[in-house]
């Protein structure tokens with residue numbers, strides 16, 4: 361990241377980070393709609409195996425960035441490299457191969473209501489792979505188990521599931537092709553605190569066991585404080601700051617300060633861990 365981006369300097373990052381593999385690299389990305397410039401020369405890196413929490417005030421462009429990275433929206437300028445592939449320069453075969461290495465959990469799950477859970481999970485397999493039905497069934501049951509859903513959820517329709525089950529079923533679909541990089545758009549929104557904490561724990565477990573890299577757009581302070589390795593804040597049409605929670609606490613910006621040091625944040629941070637009165641420590645419980 362260039363220093364002009366106001367990112368945390370390399371000195372304050374863990375030393376090993378410099379050697380880590382960049383899985384997603386966004387450079388000088390500009391996206392807009394008519395006169396509405398949403399992202400202006402934005403830069404962002406995500407490293408292999410990390411859970412990156414992406415935050416920002418409502419309407420700053422978090423969804424626009426995610427959708428642009430997923431090629432669902434066009435960019436005006438800039439480059440996006442995922443797993444070493446620049447989609448704009450890639451040929452058809454490279455694009456298809458890249459698409460299979462990405463998993464997406466859209467906000468509210470976005471399951472097809474006319475399909476059962478099993479059929480939803482099998483959609484990516486049908487699109488990209490030519491497998492016998494019996495094998496696709498087997499894989500679907502493995503994915504269900506992976507996300508903590510019972511086998512009998514397979515034949516249910518989305519309308520028969522609770523909000524938490526829909527998120528898990530959508531996650532199972534996102535994992536259908538064993539992706540390297542998973543995009544989660546507000547995965548815990550609409551869940552009660554216990555359901556949200558369980559979902560966070562599931563994401564951390566999947567990252568640990570499958571070696572996933574996770575890009576998580578979230579407003580959930582509990583998620584940021586409990587499972588995210590790094591945080592990036594979107595503001596003023598670019599990444600204002602990226603780094604650890606301590607970097608967020610130290611960053612001099614009114615929105616960042618009120619978000620990470622506000623009343624809501626203070627209720628999540630464990631006060632008995634506070635090292636000094638200006639620098640609250642963070643609970644990882």
Ligand SMILES: Nc1ncnc2c1ncn2[C@@H]1O[C@H](COP(=O)(O)OP(=O)(O)OP(=O)(O)O)[C@@H](O)[C@H]1O
Nearest residue numbers: 393396398416417418419420421422423424425579
């Ligand atoms: N398809 C589109 N056409 C025109 N403008 C759009 C489109 N999608 C998003 N925008 C605009 O881009 C800006 C950023 O929207 P976006 O949905 O990315 O915000 P966000 O940070 O995800 O907000 P929230 O946290 O509320 O979900 C808004 O001004 C929005 O109106």
